[in-house]
Amino acid sequence: MGFAEKWKRCFNRTIFFAFDRDRLWSGDGPGGDGAIRSTAACVAIDAGTRRVAAIGDEAHALRERKPDGITFVDYVQAGAFDDVDVAESAIRNEIRKRLGRRLIAPRILVASPGSIIRKRVINEAMVHAGGRQVITIPVPMAAAIGAGCPVESDRLHEILYFDRDWTAFALICRGILTVHKEIPGGIDQLMEDEFLGAHVSKEGLSDTGASTIPLLLHRIHLHRQRAVAGLSDGQRNGLTRAPLYLTGPCASRAGLADGIGRLWNRQVVRPDNPGRVVIDGCYKVMENLDWIIRPVKGAASRVTG
Known part of the structure; x- marks a missing residue:
């Protein structure tokens, strides 16, 4: 391999990051080893000096020993960074583990929420942690x-x-997110609704009968109704024939797929490992980054959310 080719591979080196409430995932793209790794989304901080004592799985193992004078920070909350400074330390640590100290900083692809503010926070954290260029892809697209x-x-x-x-x-069509809504509350909220009996009837009236649904599913149902109301008749008919993809680290919960299928009278497709789909999606996108960033008609890029 000549010098020019080595320089090109070094310049185009790309790493992807994805995260959920408990884990930080990273993977290497073209020019790397292709390995996908995960570590705990946790950082241990010395309460006296405010310095980082451990990061990732090491911090998680340290937490189980319950040492005195150590504070533990879970820096991911609702799909975004709850503590930016701590998150930067964790990202910087992962980049150095993969690449060491390099003259040319890597490009970073990151799966992020669609909120402009959250996306900006994540972008800035990635740049401060050592990224040369940050490319974001909304979590639902990945x-x-x-x-x-x-x-x-x-x-x-x-x-x-x-x-x-x-x-x-x-809702996705022609490689573009035509609708993207983020709803507070996840599977923990759903379980709490069911435990407390916080249900709403399909007509929107308080009820506890068999025709009721948990409050969280009701909120999702309302967002979906508004989105579908803005579609043409042809789009609505096509949507009813297409399967609904149920994904995410908590999509495997018993009864969730059946409940959503009955609620919307839809075929529900749940991958074998729904918690890995964002990681797998990022890995596939890494093979063709031009697809994700090139302009398309009616949108700045294919990841417009």
Whole structure:
């Protein structure tokens, strides 16, 4: 391999990051070893000096010993960074583990929520941690790609993403997110609704009968109704024939797929490992980053959310 080729590979080195409530995932793209690794989304900080004592799985193991004078920070909350400074330390540590100290900083692809403010916070954290260029992809888009959804099809496809503390709903057509809603509350909220009997009837009236649904599913149902109301008749008919993709680290909860299928009278597709779909989607996108960033008609890029 000549010098020019080595320089090109070094310049194009890309790492992806994805995270949920408990884990931080990272993977290497072209020019790397292709390995995907995960570590605990936790950092241990010395309460006296305020210095980082341990990061990731080491911090998680330290937490189990319950040492005095150590504070533990879980820096991911609702799909975004709850403590930016701590998150930067964790990201910087992962980059150095993969690349060591390099003259050329890597590009970073990161799966993030669609909120402009949250996306900006994540972008800035990635740059401060050592990224040269940050490319964001909304979590529902990455989940759809990882789940095998034909995102470039002319037909609308529906995605639901369940984490512990947040939920995302999206409609995708021709590689673009036409609808992207993020709803506070995830599977923890759903379990609390069921435990407390916090249900709403399908007509929106308080009830406790068999025709009721948990409050969280009711909120998702309302967002979906508003989105579908803005579609043409042809789009609505196509949507009813297309499967709904149920994804996310908490999508495997017993009864969730059946309940959503009955609620919307839809075929529900749940991947074998729904918690891995965002990671798998990011890995696939890494093979063709031009697809995700090139402009398309009616949107700045394919990841417009």
